[in-house]
Amino acid sequence: MPLILETIVTTLSPAGALHLVPFGLIQEGDDYVLAPFRPSPTIENLEASPYFAASSPRDIRVIAGAVTGRRDWPTEPCETIPGRRLADSFGHAEFEVAGVKEDAQRPRYRGRIRHRAAHAAFIGYNRAQAAVLEAAVLSTRLHMLEPAKILGEMTYLAIAIAKTAGPREREAWGWIEDKVAAALGPDARILGREDR
Ligand SMILES: Cc1cc2nc3c(=O)[nH]c(=O)nc-3n(C[C@H](O)[C@H](O)[C@H](O)COP(=O)(O)O)c2cc1C
Known part of the structure; x- marks a missing residue:
């Protein structure tokens, strides 16, 4: 299996609207596939404008927020491509699409790095962020997944939240628990239950 980097990908619509979502970028030689x-x-x-930026957020709430309807995070203009990148990031890369593998379900856009930059010191990993x-x-x-599998994995992941989260990580976890509970019912809450 190739290395996959989890990032915040930003693209622009033809009307110029920013679209900000998490994607895993698949390493392929010096390129990264979206x-x-x-x-x-x-x-x-991407079909309208073959460029994207990928950023590594310092605040994990950006990733939790992007999948729970909170996509309004500060951005800055890119250096070398039309588009914007996440402002509060450890670093980012700017890509031009160098090739497309068409597919009815999941096309693959091969991104070639045009520019990359570091913006903040990375001091250490945090289990709650992971x-x-x-x-x-x-x-x-x-x-796609069985409720029992989701609950089992959330129960395990909650250990790292309970032991190592700061306020941002707890808030991000709460947003995800809200989403899971909305789909599976209130018993799906692990840390967010009022009786705990
Ligand atoms: C860490 C992370 C990685 C993700 N990677 C992918 C991915 O590689 N491909 C994908 O289709 N969705 C992925 N998703 C889900 C997308 O972020 C989500 O479905 C989003 O709405 C897709 O954006 P789009 O609507 O512009 O396709 C990922 C989500 C997370 C949290």
Whole structure:
């Protein structure tokens, strides 16, 4: 399996509207492949303008927020491509699409790096941030996975939240728990239950 980097991808619509969503970028040599499932505004944007930026957020709420209807995070203009990138990031890269592998379900856009930059020092990994990332991915697959699997994984991930989260990570976890509970019922809450 290739390396996959979880990032915040930003594209522009033909009307110039920013679209900000998390995507895993698949490493392929010096390039990174963006593979959105159809239907997808990201695909529509890339078809109109073959550029995207990928950012590594410092605040994990950006990833949890993007999959729970909170997509209004500060951005800045890109240096070398038409578009914008997440402002509060450890770093970002700007890509031009160098090739497309068409597919009825999941086309693959091969991104070639035009520019990359670091913006903040990375001091250390945090388990709660990793747990929020995993829970955010789970929350985009609620329609595909068995409820028991989702609950089992959320219960395990909640350990890292309870032990290592700061306020931002707790808030991000709460947003994901809200989404999971809306789909599976209030018993799906692990840390957010009023009786705990
Ligand atoms: C960490 C993370 C990685 C994701 N990676 C992908 C991906 O590679 N492909 C995909 O279609 N959706 C992925 N998703 C789900 C998308 O973010 C979500 O479905 C989003 O709405 C897709 O944007 P679009 O509507 O422009 O296609 C990921 C979600 C998270 C939280």
